[in-house]
Amino acid sequence: MQRQCVTPIDLVSVLNDAPPGEWLALSFKRDRIVAHAPRLVDAQKAAIEAGEAMPIMMKLPPPYTQIL
Amino acid sequence: MKIPYSDLRVRPDAAFPDRRSLDRPIVALLLTRGEKSVIAYATVDSGADNCVFPASIGLALGVDMPNPRSSLFSGSRDEPQVAYYEQIDVTILPMESEQISTDQEPLSFSLYAGFCDTLEHVGMGLLGHAGFFSRFEVRFHAALRYFEIL
Numbered sequence: 001m002q003r004q005c006v007t008p009i010d011l012v013s014v015l016n017d018a019p020p021g022e023w024l025a026l027s028f029k030r031d032r033i034v035a036h037a038p039r040l041v042d043a044q045k046a047a048i049e050a051g052e053a054m055p056i057m058m059k060l061p062p063p064y065t066q067i068l
Numbered sequence: 069m070k071i072p073y074s075d076l077r078v079r080p081d082a083a084f085p086d087r088r089s090l091d092r093p094i095v096a097l098l099l100t101r102g103e104k105s106v107i108a109y110a111t112v113d114s115g116a117d118n119c120v121f122p123a124s125i126g127l128a129l130g131v132d133m134p135n136p137r138s139s140l141f142s143g144s145r146d147e148p149q150v151a152y153y154e155q156i157d158v159t160i161l162p163m164e165s166e167q168i169s170t171d172q173e174p175l176s177f178s179l180y181a182g183f184c185d186t187l188e189h190v191g192m193g194l195l196g197h198a199g200f201f202s203r204f205e206v207r208f209h210a211a212l213r214y215f216e217i218l
Contacts, residue, residue: 008074011076040122
């Protein structure tokens, strides 16, 4: 039986306008940036206050994203 | 649990002039310590000895830094880095794709996790051997762009 290729999660589009160096609070569906701030706790708090109960916290990866 | 790879933007460079994105095995984790919790990403990294996260995540969980449970580690450069460890609870959250349903049971476990300043610029954690690969069987299907945690 041939196994099916899976569509990867697109973190390129949602991060298009992300501010570099700041903590981002993504919607749980990962379709928009709800809040951002230099400090994680501030971005998380702002997202929750904006109605996003379960924000996903991350940073815009640096342009040299490849890691060892 | 089946999880799709995540696609991240990279800047083309001299070695990879046509590369504009990378597939990476990333999981969404609910990290909890007492009443505090954070949802964050981590890369499943079979080359990492331990599980480590950016210091900001530790601070959001109320982890004292520094604390007496420090440990030195290094990456590709020969420079020691320090992580401070704390016991936390982790739940791996399902991540949907067109071909993968979110109707999968989350996986929860207790983890002795490190927190360090030197992962701040990456903005996500690393799930390595002690505590993660030591607990789960992980199968990578990179050609099919998904991986499994069993």
